[in-house]
Amino acid sequence: MPAYKIDHIGVAVASIDGALSAYAALGLHPVHREEVAGQRVRTAFLPVGSSSIELLEPTSEDSPVAKFLAKRGGGVHHICFAVEDIDATLRHLAGLGFRLIHPSPVPGSRGKRVAFLHPESADGVLIELSQETPEGRP
């Protein structure tokens, strides 16, 4: 069950509206905005090719993204790979000894099922996996 594309790159920003002009200069514009209450972030998706840039703005000081910003400032927060079968992929990774933040998928933005792997398992990179759902709006 290989990853078949980069679904999106999550970028932590202090302010989505403040960050949009840099991406607009490259021809990237938001098509979808959503607040993900569980992660205490507002998000905006800027499509590019078959992927997107996901801008992440914290909605509270105890948001993981707020802590990331306080520690190192704005920058790439995670890479999300699309997979066909997230349950099988998580079982496969657990069997290989990967540390999983979410052993089972949780609801993500755009109606997808998602799970994060621990960055210790991928040389410091926070990796998200996502699977489209019939209700998803890709």
Added chain:
Amino acid sequence: MPAYKIDHIGVAVASIDGALSAYAALGLHPVHREEVAGQRVRTAFLPVGSSSIELLEPTSEDSPVAKFLAKRGGGVHHICFAVEDIDATLRHLAGLGFRLIHPSPVPGSRGKRVAFLHPESADGVLIELSQETPEGRP
């Protein structure tokens, strides 16, 4: 001249060979390796969909990637967007006040013409632009 896809995501690692197993678990495998003398790095490209993960391993202690690793450990180093006309894009960005690390394109890996924007211009994200060339091996 909008960016038309994520060409690759550059990931700084202490050792390419040490990092490969995590990506192999996701079905990603290297198809191209190259040393970029100007950046003092070895690279390996792992295709995924229409993009790639580029693993970057420093070849000397004064490599920018070595400094990145010393400062924050392994992680995402840059995002590279593919553009059709890199010269026109750089002129456009310079006109908007972007700080450019390379005001003109330089030779990149896989025979491409590339240029980096200063992360100050993109909320802390190091952005690379790349343009295919007729000699390129995409």
